[in-house]
Amino acid sequence: MRTDVLGVGFDDLTMDEAVGRAAVLLESGTPAYIVTPNPEIVWLCRDDPELKEIVGRAALVLPDGIGVVYGAKILGRPLKGKIAGIDFAEKLLERMAGTGKSVYLLGAKPGVASMAAKKLQNKYPGLVVAGTADGYFKDDGPVIEKINASKPDLLLVCLGAPKQERWMAANATRLNVRLMAGLGGALDVFAGTAERAPESWQRLHLEWLHRLKKEPWRWRRMIKLPLFIFAVAGQRLKGN
Template identity: 55%
Template sequence: MRIDVLGVGFDNVTMEEAIDRGMELLHSQGCHYVVTPNPEIVEVCRENPAACRAVNGADLVLPDGVGVIKGARMLGTPLKEKTPGIEFAAGLMERMAREGMSLYLLGAKPGVAKMAGEKLAQAHPGLRIAGTHDGYFHEDAPVVEEIRQSGADAVFVCLGAPKQELWMEKNGPATGARLLCGLGGSLDIFSGTTERAPKFWSDHGLEWLYRLCREPRRIGRMMKLPLFLVHVKQEKRRR
């Protein structure tokens, strides 16, 4: 049973359980996809029914960020722990590498996915990079066909929310991959183009503040966090 936070149902799992589930999906027939909503994406889902459908239709919905954890606790339905998408991806790749599985990287600016692929192949011996494509494309069909031809077991879809969730919902089965994961700006971090918040900041739930200090232009997006908490308080009173 999922934990409802403002209309988005989150799977109540630890990181290890999430990775176990990801591997189960990789070994299952058919196509599956994983999403990693943070408070900003939850707010998008409140306003966008199509995005909400795509997020809730995922086979695994992981809370990316302390805001969702706090919101669930305020509503009296606590989640076990935050499961950041980038850490889930790292754990999944480690397991995939042991089995010689293949991964396709989709998203980011031209050249970034290729750079990320080279670094990930070095970091995870045994992991095969089936191919890469930047996120600057206008037609889905050629990209979908390229992924299908690559024979990738999994695809990291890093197109930003809600585009990546809608893309996976629409195109997932046609790619031939068994698992797609929506991971936002992860390719920038995997490539070294962007630094992730240091451990102290992430351990104290301050990754958002670190990113804001580094990129002040994100202030508009960051304002969704207090709005999310306002909506959680309203929902708590309603319940």
């Protein structure tokens, strides 16, 4: 049973457990996708039943945001911890490097995915990158044909949320892949065109503040975090 936070159910797993579940899905013959909602996505799901249903259909729903973890704790339903999508992906790719399974990188600006592929292969010797494609496409058909021709085991869909979640759900039956994962801006970080917060900020769970410092225009999106916490507190007071 998943842990409900404002109507979105999260899998209560450690990082190692999540990677282990993903490894099992990679062996399965049933197409599946993984989502990593943060408080902003949970907030969007409150007003978008279709998105909420898409998130709920995911094989794994991982809490990518300390706000989700705090929210679950406030509700008396503590999760084992935050599972940042980018950290989850790295650990899964590291595991795949020793098994011969392949990954396809989809998203970001032209050239970024190929840069990410090279750096990931240098970091994880043995990792098979089946192919790459940028996220600047209007017609899904040619992209899907290209992905299917490369026959990857894992497809990282980095189109930004909630576009990537909708894309995975809409194309799951058209894609010849075993597993997909929506990972936002992960390819930019893998490629080195964007930087994560320093580890000291990560340990303090202040990555969101570091990002706001770097990109102050994001304040309109960040305002959803306190709104999220207030809504969780309200739900707790109502006894739900």
